[in-house]
Amino acid sequence: MKPVSETKQYDVAIIGAGPAGLAAAHQLHDAGKQVVVIEKYLWGGTCPNYGCDPKKILLGAVEAKESTEFLSGSGIDGQVNINWPDLMAHKNQYTKGISTGTEQSLTASDIDHVAGEATFIDEQTAIINQGGKETVTVSATDWIIAVGQRPANLSFPGSELTVDSEEFLSLPELPDEVVIIGGGFVAIEFASIAAAAGAKVSLVVRGDRLLKSFDETMVDSLMDQLDDRGVQMYFGTEVTEIASTDNGLEATLSFGNTLSAGLIVRAAGRVGNHDTLDLDKAHVQFSEKGVLVDQHLRTSNAHIYAVGDVANSPVPKITPLASFESKHAANEILGQSQPITYPAVPVVVYGTxxxxxxxxxxxxxxxxxxxxxxxxxxxxxxxxxxxxxxxxxxxxxxxxxxxxxxxxxxxxxxxxxxxxxxxxxxxxxxxxxxxxxxxxxxxxxxxxxxx
Known part of the structure; x- marks a missing residue:
């Protein structure tokens, strides 16, 4: 890594080394700006490390299995089963080099980067805590916040026994019985993967339907297909308690029944990672929906921008849009100021x-x-x-x-x-x-x- 002094001034500092932060970093660096990228976890961000990319690798096996089953009796004989440990090894082969490779790419591009957790101390300065061992102070004329989101926590008794999406995508073994809490993208996708891999899947949904932003008749048809694949769905239902048993876990549902499981996944929404940044000290306003931005992706501090999942911009929270917004923010910093306009956005639930x-x-x-x-x-x-x-x-x-x-x-x-x-x-x-x-x-x- 290119050395970074204890206190250094940059033209632009970017918090978050996911697709959004990286796209802006390279664009601004190529335009001649002095740029630093700050990342507290894995270089490359959620999507390639423990999000859409590894999920789609698991889905690749599901697609192969389903394609065979669709043609059973129409020219295809035999049965295909998913070997979960082998599939996970295949996924790990891809993801294991993402973070290191991303950091090496920043080094090769001569872009400064700092590993650590950023917190603002004033309108243009942040302290980077590097695991409690030391700190680095970074000051910049302009900032881009691209820290993304994380799975929301649950607050009922035993909720600490659940796993999140990152843990699901790294399971060495898939239990025979899986309970998934949620009715959105992640819940449907994980239910599809687990059911295809042979697990008995129960989906616990607080609302009265899945995927409320999608066409209702399409969703009804998807639900029929999930039902045909053995996914049991409980609507208008919440998990009120989880307890450990001799055989695994037991989830109590709001209407009194219980579900046994070897794994319980929480997929009930996501929250922004802006809550650790001390944004008040930078005079940046935010809400439970994210960092407040205008049509230029500027925050209430005119020299700080927010992009991607952490911004409260009125668009789906998906990787292509995060990169699209980051390029717009970079253009704003480069003096090409105009309100952002979004093209039609394709949104996909990778279910079955x-x-x-x-x-x-x-x-x-x-x-x-x-x-x-x-x-x-x-x-x-x-x-x-x-x-x-x-x-x-x-x-x-x-x-x-x-x-x-x-x-x-x-x-x-x-x-x-x-x-x-x-x-x-x-x-x-x-x-x-x-x-x-x-x-x-x-x-x-x-x-x-x-x-």
Whole structure:
């Protein structure tokens, strides 16, 4: 690591070495700014170390297993089982070099970086505590806060016996019975993975449905598919207590029943990591929803920006948007000041099957006079050839026939939603799409039928 003096002045200091912080660091460094990156945990951040990347590696095995099962009796014989220890070893082979490799990349790029926990002491200065052994003082003209979020804690008796998403993604063995608390992205994805790997999965949801920001009929279909895969769902229910037993754990539910489990996962929301930064001393305002930012991603301190999951910007908290916002904040620091505008954003729940949406939602469409096309594509060639049991697409068109929104339920949803997002961002209509040539047969070759 390039040495950093005990007190040093920078043009820009960035707290958080995830995709957002790193994108801004390289952009600003390449523009000639003196930059320092501060990270208290793993270089590279949540996504590649213990988030979306390792999760998708586990899902890769699930997809292979499901593809085989879809075609059972249609040309495929035999049974495929997931070997959890081998799968975890495969995941670990990928993640083990992320943090070291990221730090080495910063060194190779001649970008200063400090390992430790940052706390502000005034409007432009922070103390970096390096494990209690020593501290470094960093002062900067501008700051970018990109510290992300962490799983929310639970407060009932025995809640300390639960594990979070990072621990789930590093399990050396998967127990036979798994209870997951939550009804959002992470809960659905982990339930899908655990069930496919052979566990008996119970999903405890406080609300009356899953994934409230998604199309309700799509979610209902996803719930049917989860049910077919053996996931037991309890709605309007909370875990009120967890106790250790001779056989593992026992969760008491709010209506009195109990669930036995070898593992209980808390996936009931996330909270921002800004609460350790002493933001009051930097005159930065925040709420329980994150650091308050304006349309330029500036905080109440005009020289401090917040991006990604920790900012209260009105967009989904996903990695691509974090990087998108960080580049905008970097442009602001470089003097290219303008309000941020967001393109259509593809959001995917990597369940079984996958659920994705982008642009105008179907719920909003009916209020704004848009046209919604609802298509069951389970019998279409793309689904038929893979044996997929449930596939559906809803598209939203404006008065000019342009695609402005879409929802997809399919094992190919993550691929199809990207094509639909590009169509939205380009303002395409059926006529303009029909003039394009796509490889046939493929997911993309179905595009004209969605208008």
């Amino acid at each position: 099957p996958k659920l994705a949406q982008t642009g105008v939602t179907t719920e909003t469409a009916s209020q704004d006079g848009y046209t919604v096309h609802d298509l069951d594509i389970s019998s279409w060639y793309t689904s038929y050839r893979t044996g997929e049991p449930a596939a559906r697409v809803k598209t939203v068109l404006n008065q000019d026939g342009q695609l402005v929104g879409a929802s997809v339920l399919s094992s190919h949803a993550d691929e199809l939603i990207n094509y639909l997002t590009s169509a939205i961002n380009q303002g395409l209509t059926k006529e303009t799409v029909s003039k394009q040539l796509y490889a046939y047969p493929s997911v993309a070759s179905d595009l004209t039928y969605f208008f």
